[in-house]
Amino acid sequence: MPKKIVTGSRQMCVEDRRYSKKGYQRGVSLVELMVGIAIGLMVVAVAGGVLMVSRGLTGTVSDVSQIQQQAAYALRAIGQQVRQSGSLYLDLNPENETNTDIDRYAIPVAFETRAGTGNFGFDPKTDSIRGTATTLNVGYSRYAETLFFKENASDPDAQSQSRDCLGGPSDAAANSIYRRLQSNFSFSAIGGSNDLVCTGTTIPAQTQPIVTNVANFQIRYLLQGKSGSDAGSTTIRYANTGDSGFSWAKVTGVEVCLVLYGTERMDLLTGDISSYTDCDGTTRVDMSSAASTDMNGVAIGTSRAGRLHMVFRNTYQLRSQGLIGSVL
Template sequence: MAVSPRPPSRRARRRQSGVSLMELLIGISIGLLVVVAAIGSLVYTRTSTIAVGDSSRLQQDASNAFRTLGHHIRQSGARRIVNPTVGDTNVAFNDAYLGFGTNSNTSAPLVLQGTEGADNAPDTLQVSYDTDPVLQSMDCLGAPTLVANNISSTFSVVGNELRCLGSGSVTPFALLQGVEDFQVLYGFRIADDSFQYRTAAAINVMVPAPWEQVETVQVCLRLVGEMSNNPGADMTGCNGENVVNDGRIRRVFFRVFKVRNQGI
């Protein structure tokens, strides 16, 4: 005789029952909150990564620009040693080097000069030094000079590009993009032997203009990044002016270079 199975008790049926609608809604809500938090964290991390990458790129761009500028500024006025005349035991420098013209103070070649931009516009810097046919001296664009005995480089900013016109080309080319400002100050000693920095305009109005006395050159670059949603604040530019934040990362970099060959 078959025996029918014993029906489950009320307690067993309670243990096998599913979740209630309220518990299901609470679980879904918690899961959605976790997903939203994860997405927010991902967006913040991505934004931070882009900002750090943009800032690092500006640092690298500034280093590259200063490397080029520093090389040519330090070389300003350098002249190669040539064989002295027969019987002369003194060191002789190349007299064929003419620079940018004759300095009225010393009748020596003008090796460094600048032009100040109007109303805080970017400046222009011009430097020159003698060529070395053995070492094949190059201008700021890496080209040999087209002018004998003279490597010259003119730095300026056009359309947010730091450009250089070298003596090996008749056309300026961009060295760096994202450059909003390029300001140059020139350091020299005055009558009481104090050291001062002056703009190109301040030097040019002095009679005679003491370009041959310039010992150091201070360069300021203001660079702007590509990111457009940076939550930063306003900043101060090269000349102390206020630069309104428009969502892009900006950095201001200063560097001072020693002019090694003035007075040679």
């Protein structure tokens, strides 16, 4: 039987067809590569946009949470001191009765309206509350009571459980001169820090920030009785220290307004949608514009423009209930 000789060229064609039928891959063309790159870039662009939106929302939520936490702490610290303002010491044994046979329930009690003398004494007529539209100074008497349990054996038997806004003064023997606790709250913009600060009781005075990023701090006072009427009237009205008929003896409560701003810059829309009402209740401030002015006529500037602002208010009643100077 004769043999068939196959040339090399014919063999290559047969091999090419054989590999082609089995799905042999020869790579991608330039068009296919460019299409793949374009699709990949579109996916990256969409993912980047989603990431930026998510980052913006996360920053806004974090800003709101931080502002609310700062406001809650500031109002709690102020309220703790204001509610104690004008409080008096109840002396359970004003006659210093030492007879153990007497019925303890029959011992008379008394409210002491004054504590100590000198610069560190407490007189409710003059030391309970003072301030302006932007500062608040409150005070109350500091008395030590005998404790049933002491944390350390070296601690004094009688200690005071009251503290000023800075947590002092301590019950060290040297601090026995402080018969009055006082806390002075004010707004400080030194160095552009914009802090709400508090000055405590001790001398030399110690001042430290309570919260930061404060845009405004305003105080209004609630007076018991109309202008010109006696302090015992049941009518309550808001007033500032410069109003006619204002008297510290008639002050029965304090309204605190606090405006805080965040740390995240946002792309805010212009107009009323990005505005807030300042502490006066009428001035609209545009958070998106550095030229927008607050209730004091001061521009918010580039340091606050584009940042979230939130307004907080709270009203606190004094224990004296407006009777300081008229009854006490």
